Amino acid sequence: MKLFAQKDAEAYVKTGAGEFRYNRDTRITPGAKDVLSEAGIKVVFDADGAAGTTPAPAAAQALTGNSADLRLFNSKESQVLKEQICDMGRRIWMREYCDGNGGNISVRIAPDRFIVTPTGVSKGFMTPEMLSLVDIKGNQLAGTWKRxxxxxxxxxxxxxxxxxxxxxxxxxxxxxxxxxxxxQPPPRLIPELEVFVGTVPVAIYQTPGTPEVANSLRPLAPQHQSIIMGNHGLICWGKSIEDAYFKMEITDAYCRTVLLAQAIPGSSSIPGPALGELLAIKKKMGLPDDRFDLKPAQLCEVDPWQEMCGSHGCASPVTPWNPMTLDANASDAEREALVQRLTDEIVARLTK
Ligand SMILES: [Zn+2]
Incomplete structure (x- = not known):
């Protein structure tokens, strides 16, 4: 049982927090209650946490939290970021990017301080007080909901x-x-992905939340803002909360288009030199990409549609070579050459 006395309350008021939550492990003295109510701080008792939520560490966090951390966590800047995170959670939920309690969002507010979403909550229905402050090791420094x-x-x-x-x-x-x-989704199909996201690698599957997942992302993150987590989901980083969300939206829209396109025969892709132009634009924008040093020929070594299906045994969406599909703009010479090639092939078979 922790005792929350008047002097603790006075220190707490200085953090600027608007609410004080405590549970059955904490006893607040009458003097402390007076100090909090005089300062207009709402005192909330939550015995052992409602189903699906984990506010138990509330009082402990508030009591042991460093006052600088609490000030940071309750600052106006944090409030803006918290609201942006909740807003982004709604957008993620409305786009059906998260299921159940899945998904999480975080933002760096100081070199080793991050605001992060809670566990066990739908990301479409968060409020700012559900977020918490953590350091890079994941230690929760402020906030009443478990990170x-x-x-x-x-x-x-x-x-x-x-x-x-x-x-x-x-x-x-x-x-x-x-x-x-x-x-990995095949590249060279839509400029939006090439410029704003780039190649989307697949990190090998590891059990969610383990250090192995973290290790699988380490080598990929500096050059890839959008990374597929094998048999799991997608993780994106950005220069702001909305930027990280945009990477997710662009990546999912791309994958959706590729999957739909597979039902349509034929194939086309952005040629290597044109992709080089897109990458030059990207470089100027200061965005990372692992293909900046490649030559145009290296950029288009593999046909994206072949890559999509070639080695996986599925019905190939790539139109097999067929003289009937010869481009309508082909010259007479090309048509003649084609007819000659076909004739030669037939004659060769017949004379075997
Ligand atoms: Zn997940």
């Missing part, structure tokens, strides 16, 4: 990638289709 168990995964990105300000993880289904196949 997401997957923050350690976010930490791997923050640790290896100083440019990462926010991280967003969810389970969008079109990306999920690639995740369950352990397959």
């Amino acid at each position: 997401s168990s997957e923050f350690t995964t976010h930490a791997a990105i923050y640790d290896t990638t100083p440019a990462a300000v926010a991280v967003c993880h969810a389970h969008p289904v079109h990306v999920g289709a690639f995740a369950v196949k352990g397959m």
